[in-house]
Amino acid sequence: MSILQEILAFLGGVATPDAWLDEALRQQEILLLDHRNLEYKAAQTALSLMGRYLTKTELTARMSRLAREELVHFEQVSKIIRGRGIEVRHVSASRYAAGLRALLRGGEVERLVDVLVVGAFIEARSCERFAALVPRLDAELAKFYAGLLESEGRHYRGYLKLAYLYGDAADVDTRIEVVRAVERELITTPDEQFRFHSGVPIENSREAAI
Ligand SMILES: [Fe+2]
Ligand SMILES: [Fe+2]
Numbered sequence: 001m002s003i004l005q006e007i008l009a010f011l012g013g014v015a016t017p018d019a020w021l022d023e024a025l026r027q028q029e030i031l032l033l034d035h036r037n038l039e040y041k042a043a044q045t046a047l048s049l050m051g052r053y054l055t056k057t058e059l060t061a062r063m064s065r066l067a068r069e070e071l072v073h074f075e076q077v078s079k080i081i082r083g084r085g086i087e088v089r090h091v092s093a094s095r096y097a098a099g100l101r102a103l104l105r106g107g108e109v110e111r112l113v114d115v116l117v118v119g120a121f122i123e124a125r126s127c128e129r130f131a132a133l134v135p136r137l138d139a140e141l142a143k144f145y146a147g148l149l150e151s152e153g154r155h156y157r158g159y160l161k162l163a164y165l166y167g168d169a170a171d172v173d174t175r176i177e178v179v180r181a182v183e184r185e186l187i188t189t190p191d192e193q194f195r196f197h198s199g200v201p202i203e204n205s206r207e208a209a210i
Contacts, residue, residue: 003127014183016128020200025136031194033086038196049115092193094197094198096197099182100121109167120176121179122197126148130146130148130152
């Protein structure tokens with residue numbers, strides 16, 4: 001099974017809706033600006049996990065590498081934005097990460113398992129979206145996103161590996177099902193905002209995004 005097939009299976013077979021892809025082509029500036037924010041947040045999440053679990057050496061080793069890699073992505077997408085003369089401005093966060101983080105349980109071990117499972121879903125969805133976008137984008141962006149989708153595939157596997165390393169396998173399996181159901185909702189239901197991880201665009205999403 002290829003990494004993309006593995007990821008689509010992990011995502012419950014829910015591919016990015018065509019309506020989102022059409023909107024992404026219409027709103028490339030928002031796509032890039034939100035993507036830039038997401039790379040920063042990916043690095044920040046990795047660093048905060050390190051800080052919280054500094055004695056877990058497998059986690060700190062992976063998160064340290066991840067944070068550096070996400071910051072390189074941040075610099076790469078920033079360069080593309082600058083090269084295209086796009087004004088860097090504030091773009092609010094989508095409902096996606098907040099919707100997934102609302103699932104985090106309170107106990108110490110439970111919370112770690114959930115953060116890692118949610119991390120795996122965010123990376124998996126990013127990989128799936130980059131792959132779906134590549135054939136539709138201009139050469140520069142297609143090349144950049146084709147490279148990123150490989151990284152996100154690795155990041156997805158890394159988060160999942162850590163979840164099974166530190167959590168009970170049956171609990172991790174159950175939490176994957178819980179997060180998968182909510183992730184499916186966030187991707188397949190109407191969303192008034194267009195963002196990298198938004199749901200199905202509704203008619204006024206272009207105005208709402210500005
Ligand atoms: Fe990244
Ligand atoms: Fe990533």
